[in-house]
Amino acid sequence: MNYKDFNLEEKDIFKLFNQVSFEENESEINDMDCDEISKLQKERIKKYLNKRIKGNFSLKLFKYCSTAVAVGLVCLIGIGTAYPAFAENVPVLNSITQALNNQFGYHGNYAEYSQMINKSVTDNGITVTINEALADNSKLIIGYTIKSAKKINDLEVVGISKFLKINGKAVSGGGSGMGNYQDDNTYVGSEEIHTNLPQNSDLFNVDLDIDDIRGIKGKWDFAFSVSKDGLTKHSTVFTPKKVVDFPDSKVTIDKVVFSPIDTAIFVSGNYTDKNRKLKDSLFDYDYWLAFDDKGVELIPKGIGGGSSNSNTQTFHSEMDYETMNNMPKYLTIIPCRIIPSAGGGVKMDADGKETKLSVETKEPVEINKVINGVYPIELPQGRFGKLIINEINTENNTTTINFTAEGKAPYFQATEFFLKDNTGKILTPKTYVKRKDIQNPNEFTIGFTALDPNKKYNVSTTALDNVELREDLKFKIELNK
Structure with a gap:
């Protein structure tokens, strides 16, 4: 099949906010005033949603909660x-x-x-x-x-x-x-x-x-x-029941499922801080970077979704990643929190009660470099590491950018790659960030409609300083039957 690409206009982005749940616990982004949010903030919000929703799908993919859908x-x-x-x-x-x-x-x-x-x-x-x-x-x-x-x-x-x-x-x-x-x-x-x-x-x-x-x-x-027979028969389920203490919650890894279509980690937990304020996340540090036993990062498909109950002070969540070719002996998890550049909304509990969310925001520092035909081009990403642009080729009406991500979470870092035209507009990819192959897990490609040779373009990323990386909370999930 050949599927045509499409771009969402500014009005569509805000239309989607009525359906999107930042934390999947019945909250919506419904307090935004389009006139008060800058173009840069809108781009930041899109990138935030990309991370929370599904890797690098841009806004072609959205998440929602069934009880809060407009x-x-x-x-x-x-x-x-x-x-x-x-x-x-x-x-x-x-x-x-x-x-x-x-x-x-x-x-x-x-x-x-x-x-x-x-x-x-x-x-x-x-x-x-x-x-x-x-x-x-x-x-x-x-x-x-x-x-x-x-x-x-x-x-x-x-x-x-x-x-x-x-x-x-x-x-x-x-x-x-x-x-x-x-x-x-x-x-x-x-x-x-x-x-x-x-x-x-x-x-x-x-x-x-x-x-x-x-x-x-x-x-x-x-x-x-x-x-369900086909998938469940060919899925492997582990029940580690591992308990992890977080600053204001206690999290239990209930099961890990390796299936032909994805890898899923199911967790439950309770809030240990009874005075916990409503946040932009289901529980503290609910975005999990996952690595196999060889240190290769799992590609996320949907992280941070779930539900919570304010009466019982409990929550459930599911972390979805791409299916794996080989069964690892363990997974290593580095919890982190992505702070949006703008936001707001409501939290709806199991009884339908709505409470306004006060969301912390932070504008990440942006790094831009002009494409001048001289490679490599390095884009620093703060404490995470850096992106290295190795070459840019145009063929068959597609410009392909080959780059390396070096650092703590290469795939996560790779999804923070932007390409901008001479007006500063972020261009929509024709083909999205892809890992070169499993033998080269830190090598990536991304494609765009052929760039105009008469125009100037910038490669861009952020310092990822809106991501709170908690390496001190790193833990392993042993996969023993």
């Missing part, structure tokens, strides 16, 4: 009159979920474990197709296509969990979505819904109900069954 999200599918017989777990040949993950540099084996649905409903000039689905014990992933006789805007703002029922019951939890416009009338997407799926059976029924797509009324009804 009215008017795009609903994609609905229930039918009866559940069809479950399809065999046959690999999906043109898997949308696989294609999108490949596009952004993730290497999970989605196609092999996806189950074909391939059901379409047309109403009011719009055809919605549910192409595929896959699931394990904690997540349901759905690949879909929307085709319209007329162009529909804002389909990147997707959130179907609000309309999801599993075995007839509404679900709670959060999720993430990604997608691209294939053309003006076709949008392909994949949504990952994190929720507690039935544990007493491998097979469960899915209902989704839709009567509005971006203001267009209609009826798109579907029902289908999904099996």
Whole structure:
């Protein structure tokens, strides 16, 4: 598949803030005044969201909480009159979920474990197709296509969990979505819904109900069954039950799951500081840099999501990373906290009570250097290390930048690479930051639409001084059965 890139305008960024949860504990960024936030701050916010949401997906991917999603999200599918017989777990040949993950540099084996649905409903000039689905014990992933006789805007703002029922019951939890416009009338997407799926059976029924797509009324009804069997059978689960003391919380690593599509660390905990003030994070230092037993950094897919209960002073969280080729003997975790450059919002507890968040902010120092054709170009990143631009090549209408990240967390550092034009505008990548290969884990590439040879451009990064790195809290998760 060929997916066209798209850029979100300034208005779209703030539209997404109504759905995005910084901490996945039912909070939203809803107190922002567009006129009061500078262009630079907006770029900083986007980078903050990239880190908290999923690596380097820019805003093509967003996270949300189902109980806090704003009215008017795009609903994609609905229930039918009866559940069809479950399809065999046959690999999906043109898997949308696989294609999108490949596009952004993730290497999970989605196609092999996806189950074909391939059901379409047309109403009011719009055809919605549910192409595929896959699931394990904690997540349901759905690949879909929307085709319209007329162009529909804002389909990147997707959130179907609000309309999801599993075995007839509404679900709670959060999720993430990604997608691209294939053309003006076709949008392909994949949504990952994190929720507690039935544990007493491998097979469960899915209902989704839709009567509005971006203001267009209609009826798109579907029902289908999904099996967890394929993924769970090929997943390895460890239950270390390790307890880690943090400054104002106690965290238990409940389980670590290595699956064909990702690596997930599930944690629970309680706040030890009863007077703890509301923060921009679920618990203190809830962004975890993870490394295997050879010291290679795991590529993050979604970190810091979860839920909390102010009555019991407890929380649950999930850290998702890319799937691993080899099973490590242990993981090393360095907790840190990313301080946003701007923010605000509300926290909604389990009882629906809202409390305003007072978010600490910090503007990181920026480092810019002009591309002058002389390499290497070094970009210092404070206590983390540095980026080294080795070469820049243009071929087939794509400019590829090859660079090395040296320091404490090379992949994390690599995602802080920017390219700016002569006006200072940050350019959107054509292909996102990718690790060269596992043999060269600190070598990266990123691609852009071919640069104009008659214009000046800057390579840029930050000093990462808005990241509080707690090496003193570093710990190991031993992976013993």
